Amino acid sequence: MKKRKTLKRERVNRELTSIFKYPLTIVEAPMGYGKTTAVREFLALKGTPVIWTSFLSEDDTASWFWERLAAEIGKFDEAAERRLKSLGVPADTPQTTMAISIINEMVYKPNTTLVIDDFHLARSMRVTALFRRFVMEMPDDFHIVILTRDTTNLDITELSAKGLCNVVSQNMLRFTDSEIRDYCALMGFTAGENEIRKIGDYTGGWISLIYLIMLGMERGIPVGRNGTINELVEKVLYNAYDERIQRFLLRLSVMDNFTAEQAVFVTQEAKSEETLKKLRRENAFIAFDEAAGVYKIHNVLLDFLRGKQKDEEERAALYGRLGEWHLARREYRTAYGYLCRAGET
Known part of the structure; x- marks a missing residue:
């Protein structure tokens, strides 16, 4: 199977130069339109310092996201990381002011860009409100880029009216x-x-x-x-692998994202890490988020796998092990959700 390559698209790169003209740029398009790839390639081409983080799932809490954001900021300024982690997710106006002050005092190069991927998974109004405030008070040479499938959880009316926000749509990302x-x-x-x-x-x-x-x-x-797309996925992706890997993929599909260690625990497949590396090399639909340290199955393939998984008993067992995984890490809310799906509560 041919590994997908990335085409350098000058047209798209020209459009994305607008990132440096606005405090906030929102790149909005459905899954599979290449939002992440386009922005990552453009910023790499420009040699721009990048702080990259993402929401991992709908169960992602504001505090988990804040921890990851602070850790990414720490790659540029360790003191800022410590202060942000100590502050925690701002819960009121004084704390929000403090967070903005910490970021404003960071040591960073001009046009440093904070990218937040999969923002459509954000469910905390505290987080979305926080970023609106950030945009209004960030210095001119610091930019925020939000990658999202939709903007239903973002109120950008005021930001757009003030000329603080630019929206890049799926039409720009379509291949000509x-x-x-x-x-x-x-x-x-x-x-x-x-x-x-x-x-x-x-x-x-x-x-x-x-x-x-x-x-x-x-x-x-x-x-x-x-x-259908599912038929195409089955013929050119799923059927390209033997029964062991097909079974492995079906078991992985209960998770939105996962570490190699988590994959071993949930799927009970001892060679999980080796298999994941093989799939990542061969298949553009298995990706590794280095910033978060997790694997993700592309939603086109994930939707197919979840529709293909018909064994209710095995699915319940997988959810049960996934619940146990989170329970052992004291992630009680997430654990409870998976244990409920397993029928264990």
């Missing part, structure tokens, strides 16, 4: 026919102009589906003849 052509060449895939137009029309420029379509065409599956 010329970019599809360049991507095919990058991947070593031969496609005629007619096929490229068909790919563009069928996928709407959605890169995750473009990649799947290309893999399918290599296996003789014509564009548009796959029925």
Whole structure:
């Protein structure tokens, strides 16, 4: 299976230069549109200092997020990390003022950019309100980028009215026919102009589906003849692996994200870490978030796996072990949620 490569898109990079013109940039698009890749590649190209963190799941609490954010800030300023962790998530106006003061006093280079990925998973109004305040009071050479599938948990009306916020939509991230052509060449895939137009029309420029379509065409599956995305995922991703790895993937699918150690405990697969590394090398739909230290299964594949997992008894056992994992780490609310799903409460 061909590992997906990243196409340098000058058009997208030109659009993303707006990041440095606003305190806040929101990149909003559905899953699989390449939000994270586009922003990461652009900032790397610019050599911009980056503080990168993300929300890991809907169960992510404000305090866990704050700890990770402080740790990332600590890579630039250890004193700021200690002060932010000591402060904790601001609960009122004085504490919010203190947090902003700490960040304003940080030692950082101009155009340092704080990126918050998967912001649609944020459920704490304290966090969303906090970032609105941050945007209004951050220095001119510090920028915040939020990557999200939607903005329902963000009230940006006031920020937009004041010219403090820029929104980058999925239309900018869609692959054009010329970019599809360049991507095919990058991947070593031969496609005629007619096929490229068909790919563009069928996928709407959605890169995750473009990649799947290309893999399918290599296996003789014509564009548009796959029925559903799930059918395509099954044919070109899932069926490419033996029964052991298929079973491993199905077991992993009960988790939104996971460490290698957690995968061993929940799936009872001793070779979990080795298998995860293999999947990560071979499969663009298994990623490792180095900042958070966790693996993530791309939602296109994750949705397929969860629909494929029909064994209710095994699923309950997996949820039970996942609950035990969190319970052992005193993450009681998360543990309770999984134990409920396992039918153990």
